Amino acid sequence: MRLFSQFHHKCMLVAGQGPVEENAQDLGFKHVVTIEALRKAYPLLDMVDQNRVPTPLPWFPSISSNLPGVILFGEPVRWETSLQLITDVLLSNGNPDSELQDIPYPHLPVLACNMDLLWMAEAKMPSRIGHGTFLLCLENIYKKVTGRELKYEALIGKPSTVTYRYAAYLIQEQAEKQGWKAPIRRLYAVGDNPMSDVYGANLYNNYLKSAHQNQVQAGVKRSLQTAMESCESILVCTGVYRHNADVPSKTKECTMESVFHGHRDFCFDPSLVEASHIVQDVNDAVQLAFKKENWS
Known part of the structure; x- marks a missing residue:
């Protein structure tokens, strides 16, 4: 705004x-x-x-x-x-x-x-x-x-790409305040709604891949602000999305929806509601990110 x-x-x-x-x-x-x-x-x-x-x-x-x-x-x-x-x-x-x-x-x-x-x-x-x-x-x-x-x-707002770009900007700003030298290359977007949280994160991930590919093809050297390469979506089961049994291993079968709950002005792409990971709650999502980043 x-x-x-x-x-x-x-x-x-x-x-x-x-x-x-x-x-x-x-x-x-x-x-x-x-x-x-x-x-x-x-x-x-x-x-x-x-x-x-x-x-x-x-x-x-x-x-x-x-x-x-x-x-x-x-x-x-x-x-x-x-x-x-x-x-x-x-x-x-x-x-x-x-x-x-x-x-x-x-x-x-x-x-x-x-x-x-x-x-x-x-x-x-x-x-x-x-x-x-x-x-x-x-x-x-x-x-x-x-x-x-x-x-x-x-x-x-979600699932608009600009929302995730703004989040990435704030995260990069915090990293600079902490004095971190290494560029942030991956984001983890945690949410409970496949139609907004996951959809938007995957949409932003596609944007990052496209931007990265264009820079590689153009031979442009990446700065700290443009080093972001991917955004992984993590779906939790404690909100809009519920899964009563064990956390499923196949995300595609659990996140496909026959009815699109997204906004009228966003075209439905089934692949965009498929979360990178499904975990039980936010704590599990944080632990997953730590594990993937090799943080003890």
Whole structure:
């Protein structure tokens, strides 16, 4: 999000839960409007829950300027309100107080984080719907209303390659602070979701292989920053992915899925959900990495 400085000085609508306004400001966005603030400014927009409609309707000052874009941090608490107001902003070209004229297309820029369809919580069922499900709802509502595809200015987070590149950058930065001289050549990506954690790690591994091959062919000498050669994916069985029996030895048979849970804008490649290793938990994953790196 820090890379998208062209939006940092614009008044952006932000959706999610928790301190979304503070989070946006930490990332460089100077002026943002939350879903709740937009709802208070335009109380007639949110009419799903009749118990929340104020009677008589109070007067609130309008948002001072049009909203030029939308930031989606994560799943909101009240989906119906967020889905309604985000759709209103997109259809009205950032001015939900105006009468609907021609629907603009391309629509306003939408930046979205966190594409996981499902995630694991304390419940025994490993199918807590995440922000990926919210995005799916928003995409389908927009297409049903307009007949056109909702498009993203950026999709950030797993399994996007840029997320793993950023992780590699942070790891290299830590290594330099520790004074390590030897370049880091391998990453180990540990996760519980084949469709996001493993998929993204394998996607990044393919990127590293391609970059390494291109440098070899070009005869380019590799620096510490470009010495990364591979990223191995390690799938743990304590989250979204569960395996009740012994840890399997054949990863391909256990990670192949007939239904792709990844985001709409990522093509399904069965080989990308095949983890390099499957272990029981994070501790086993760390021990595996130690063993492969010959660390006692």
